[in-house]
Amino acid sequence: FEGLIEFCAADGGLTWRRRRGVPHFQYSYRFVKDLVALERFDAVCGALQEFTENMLSRWVTNCIRETGIHRVALSGGVFMNVKANKRILEIPELESLFIFPTCGDPTNSIGAAYQTYVTRCRENGGGKALEPLGDIYFGPEYSDAEIERALQQAGVSYRRSEDIEREVAGLLAQGEVVARFKGRMELGARALGNRSILADPAKPGVIRIVNDMIKNRDFWMPFAPSVAADRADEYLVNPKRIEAPYMIMSFDSRIEHARIYAASHPYDRTVRPQVVYPEWNPDYYRLIKLFEEFSGTGAVLNTSFNLHGYPIVCAPADALGVLRDSGLRNLAIGSFLVRKKEPDAANPQTQGRSSPAGGHLTPGA
Numbered sequence: 001f002e003g004l005i006e007f008c009a010a011d012g013g014l015t016w017r018r019r020r021g022v023p024h025f026q027y028s029y030r031f032v033k034d035l036v037a038l039e040r041f042d043a044v045c046g047a048l049q050e051f052t053e054n055m056l057s058r059w060v061t062n063c064i065r066e067t068g069i070h071r072v073a074l075s076g077g078v079f080m081n082v083k084a085n086k087r088i089l090e091i092p093e094l095e096s097l098f099i100f101p102t103c104g105d106p107t108n109s110i111g112a113a114y115q116t117y118v119t120r121c122r123e124n125g126g127g128k129a130l131e132p133l134g135d136i137y138f139g140p141e142y143s144d145a146e147i148e149r150a151l152q153q154a155g156v157s158y159r160r161s162e163d164i165e166r167e168v169a170g171l172l173a174q175g176e177v178v179a180r181f182k183g184r185m186e187l188g189a190r191a192l193g194n195r196s197i198l199a200d201p202a203k204p205g206v207i208r209i210v211n212d213m214i215k216n217r218d219f220w221m222p223f224a225p226s227v228a229a230d231r232a233d234e235y236l237v238n239p240k241r242i243e244a245p246y247m248i249m250s251f252d253s254r255i256e257h258a259r260i261y262a263a264s265h266p267y268d269r270t271v272r273p274q275v276v277y278p279e280w281n282p283d284y285y286r287l288i289k290l291f292e293e294f295s296g297t298g299a300v301l302n303t304s305f306n307l308h309g310y311p312i313v314c315a316p317a318d319a320l321g322v323l324r325d326s327g328l329r330n331l332a333i334g335s336f337l338v339r340k341k342e343p344d345a346a347n348p349q350t351q352g353r354s355s356p357a358g359g360h361l362t363p364g365a
Contacts (some may be wrong), residue, residue, distance in 0.1 A: 071096045074113065135245070137281070138184065138185075156338055169290035177214070191301075194284065201223075228276055228285060230296040234254060234301060250272045320333075
């Protein structure tokens with residue numbers, strides 16, 4: 001793949017073009033087919049990943065050297081590729097890196113709004129300085145009253161918790177997997193604690209539980225950790241002090257890797273963290289700190305609350321649908337806790353997934 005493009009020397013490598021003989025993408029089907037015919041699928045994927053990392057890191061390096069700008073901001077769908085982002089972060093000349101967390105097309109409209117604001121301020125000789133992006137909990141939020149109506153309509157048994165964060169932390173420390181639905185939904189493709197499935201990252205066995213009973217993902221797809229901000233230095237190798245609150249960056253892990261093994265890449269021990277700040281999401285931060293009190297680990301495994309191939313849940317009915325249609329046993333939704341009964345080993349009909357009607361649900365213990 002390396003021979004498919006070349007950087008333009010005339011502008012210092014700021015732009016690139018297809019090499020002679022490489023067709024436009026719109027007409028490249030036969031060309032690409034002949035290029036990879038009879039190759040193993042994993043070899044093709046590995047080559048594409050290496051090509052992407054090399055191309056992007058060289059492009060950014062060229063831009064830094066040509067412009068003298070060492071603080072880099074990136075957007076676009078390709079930057080959902082956190083391994084490529086890690087290569088860019090490791091460029092020696094790069095001082096800081098910001099990648100807009102939603103990447104793809106939504107970034108364009110938000111970037112246009114920012115640019116328009118700056119332009120108008122310059123034209124009018126005023127305006128406030130732009131604040132950093134901050135948290136991205138921009139989605140809908142549901143009150144406990146709305147959630148309780150959805151629970152009643154679904155016909156499930158539930159109970160109100162006096163301290164839902166403490167209860168969830170305790171369940172995680174016992175090795176349980178818990179879905180969390182609380183507060184405003186996150187913008188973008190990454191679940192950042194409010195529409196998440198959580199587990200103890202120090203227990204490798206939870207990987208199979210989440211994959212087999214809920215997510216139905218391929219075995220090689222790694223999970224990610226939500227890390228309390230005051231513990232991040234213990235788990236992440238981050239010499240440039242790059243902020244990582246959006247699960248869009250990846251880092252090598254430190255000696256404490258065993259504490260977050262289930263929430264890391266099993267091959268190279270890299271992690272794609274969400275560093276959680278108390279001022280951004282106080283309830284979720286408190287949950288992690290309570291879990292730390294129980295377990296000694298200042299992080300939890302966090303994966304998106306959805307079935308594989310479906311969108312992240314948004315409304316209470318969506319959350320209850322995943323509970324109904326999967327092997328998920330524990331749901332913390334608002335201030336309420338829903339727990340399914342343990343499967344009855346003597347009755348095969350009660351094992352595996354729950355019934356379409358949401359059967360085998362019982363009040364939380």
